[in-house]
Amino acid sequence: MTTPALMQAMTSDRYGPPEVLQARQVARPPLTDNGVLVRVRASSVNAGDWHLLRGEPWLVRLIYGGLLTPKIPILGTDLAGQVEAVGQQVTLFQPGDDVVGELSACGFGAFAEYVCVPESALVAKPVHISYEQAAAVPAAGMAALQGLRDLGQLQPGQRLLVGGASGGVGSLAVQIGKALGAEVTALARPEKMEMLRGLGADDVVDVNRLEVLIDSGQHYDVILDAAAFRPVADYRPLLSPGGAYILVGGSIARLFQVMLFGQWMSWRQQRRIRCLSSTPTQADLTTLCDWLEAGILTPFIDRTFPLSQLSEAIRYVERRQVRGKVVVLI
DSSP states (O other), rough: OOOSEEEEEEOOOOSSSSGGEEEEEEEEEOOOTTTTEEEEEEOOOOOHHHHHHHHHHHHHHHHHHHHSSSSSSSSSOEEEEEEEEEOTTOOSOOOOEEEEOOOOOTTTTOOOSSEEEEEEGEOOTTTOOHHHHHHHHHHHHHHHIIIIISSSSOTTOOOEEEEETTTHHHHHHHHHHHHTTEEEEEOOOOOGGHHHHHTOOOOOGGGGGGGHHHHOOOOOEEEEESSBBOOGGGGGEEEEEEEEEOSSSBOOHHHHHHHEEEEEEEEHTTTTEEEEEOOOOOOHHHHHHHHHTTSSSOOOOOEEEGGGGHHHHHHHHHTOOOOOOOOOOO
């Protein structure tokens, strides 16, 4: 079957709210010698998508280019789909293979019918895992894995506290923490507690009652905060000496607080205070897919949207009420 010269994509040519996205017919990306052309079947929405879409904070514009207008017309980090064609230098995949990808290091572009990416951005999709489930894992799973294993240095038998546990990163961090052998406590709103118990959390605590947890004298070796809206100092009484606080997502003020003063706070508090900047790797994506196939990871999918409703999907994520992930079907 001949691949069409045009494809449907959601694009934006200016920064702004989700409504700036437009459904357009655009040229299908050309196949390069070292590229894999993938027919995208599903993607998912991450916080990074709406930061890039709005161009906020301004640091995003400096990193990805385009101070006044975006240089990434098609967003989308997570990818699950089927290989359409491969370049002459590609050795790992062939047409018809089902693949999973994380595209933040190679130009994004998953919110479209086709994307051409290096084979290093892809791994084989587990056979018994749907496109929707596979697309819910790459970026959020990579952040949770690298935050816990690399920055947090989480060890078997240690105690882990996950803030923002009901979101995309947090819900996977609960499961990855268990896979790494930790005892996991999840912080969440009351209406989301049952979901987290179902994902394997050893204990679930009302996020509005953090002071009660502090008064109980509990301590944790690693705190992964995927919804950092409270000051870092609020968690200090819960963090064991020599423990690690890892910020993954949340308010821009908290992000800059840890980026600018994390080393100083670490020295002063005798605890490691770090801000995660995850780097996608094929090895980590393989680990996540192996855990998917083994049933160690089960992504919780809140809602699915068709590609044409991407604006509504991003708006839904921006409200910060999502349980797990929002998946986009393409």
